[in-house]
Each structure stands twice: as structure tokens, then as C-alpha cells.
Amino acid sequence: MSEPRSNALDLITFCESAGRSTGNFLAALSEYEPGSDQWKTYLKSACNSENNLVQIVAFQEIGKSSDADWLLFLSEWLQPETFPTTLVAVINAMGALGGIQSRDDFAPFIKSADSNLRGAAINIHYFLPHDEAIELLLPILYHDPDPDLRHIAALRLANLHSDAGLPLLLEWMQRENLFGKLTNACALAILNHPRGLHFLHDLIATHHTLSKQDRTRLLFHICGLGDQVGFELPPCDRPEDIPVETIFQNASDWIEGCSGFQKVVSMDSENHIS
Secondary structure (H helix, E strand, O other), rough: OOOOEEEEEHOOHHHHHHHHHHHHHHHOOOOOOOOOOOHHHHHHHOOOOOOOOHHHHHHHHOOOOOOOOHHHHHHHHOOOOOOOHHHHHHHHHHEEEEEEOHHHHHHHHOOOOOHHHHHHHHHHHHHHOOOHHHHHHHHHHHHHHHHHHHHHHHHHHHHHOOOOOOHHHHHHHHHOOOHHHHHHHHHHOOOOHHHHHHHHHHHHOOHHHHHHHHHHHHHHHHHHHHHHHHHOOOOOOOOHOOOHHHHHHHHHHHOOOOHHHOOEEEOOOOOOOO
């Protein structure tokens, strides 16, 4: 019996609890006039939520506010005890509000003794000119004492189309779980590397054999890759209504058009390409 057609929303329903929490928060926030004292007070209370996803969404809303007066409040969250994913949201909000615009702005974070703060600051490539971002990421890639941060730097460099972290990406493809392999494969695909392109192509071709959770992970990464490389999806008022097959087919077509896909991947331990 064939599997019923599904759309993107169907695959994300296992995250319904998280979606309800953030949805309820945004619905409550919409009751207040944006920028009003009540709106700001509610946002600040959400930043202290015990639900990390609500915290992250609250900081995202602050970043969208275009109000630089939030920068002092945000800077108070740059502490070692702040949860790592929250730190990333704080850094992103500061960057969106113009609080991080130069290498000097990033120096205190990149040089911090706290690995969580250094890790959050690796999002610099969103806010700095291309060459400056690469210059700041390379020392992390080569010298940071935390191997996880060196790996994240390799991923960020790939987003900037730098292959400086290629050996590390290939190494992590060998030892990661599916979610990690997908992250590395997408970075390799951005670099037009056969290992990433073939891995994604094969996984897309067999996605019906994956669990719902793993198909959702694949969809999440494919959509992120699409944002990076720009393969097109049909116009739709609600992106979540796009059939999954359409998303995967467009991604597969893009992969097959990459010059790196034409190379054959040898699966030996040294990642040779023939």
C-alpha cells in the first residue's frame, strides 16, 4: 500500500507541543501594540520563560523590533550561565539591531574563556562583511580548544563558501548520527562536494523508508539548504502546504545539476573522490 501524500506541515506535527507553546506566546504578544510599554514588558517576561523555545522566539521578536534601545537589555544576557541556544538568539538579536557591526564588536565574545559565549558568537557571518567573517572564523577553526566549536566554525565557513573546514566536515561525516550527517552533508553540498551531494540525493530517493522524525529532519535540512543555494519552490501562500514530494524533487533536481554530483564518491576512510 502506497503512503498517502503529505505536506510539510504533516511532517512537523511531532513538534506540536513546542509549536503550541510558541504559538500561544505570539498570540498573547499580538494583543499588545508593538513597541508599547505593555508589549515590552510581556517580551521581557518571555525572555525569562522556563520554556527555551519561548525564550528564543521572544529574543527573535526583539531582533525584529528595529529598536536599538533593547541593546542594553540584551547585553545583560551575555553571561556564562545563559543557556547556549538562548545565547545564540541574543547574539542574533543584537546583530539584527545593529549592535554588532565590526570585528571589534565581536572580539570580546570570540576571545571569551566561556565556550558557550564563543559558540554563540560564531553566528558572526550573518552580520559582518564576508571577508571579515572568514578572518574571524579561521582562528576558531584552527585553534579553539573545543572540538565542537571547531566543527561549528567549519560549518559556518561552508555557509560563506569557504572550504577551509573541508577536512573536518568530511571527518564528521564518518562519525555523526543522521542529524549530524545531514548538517555536514548540507555544508558539503554548498561547497559542491560529491560526498554531501550524493548523501543527500540518496537519502531523498529513499525518504519513504525513514521514520517520520527522520523525514522531518531531512525536510528541515533540505529547506535550509534551499535558502542557502536558492533552488526554487512553487509560489504558495502557506509554505507549509507545499507537498513534501515537490520540495524533495526540486532539491533532487538541483543536486543533479551540480557539477560535483557528476563525480563518483569512493566510500573509503580517506574520502577519496574518483
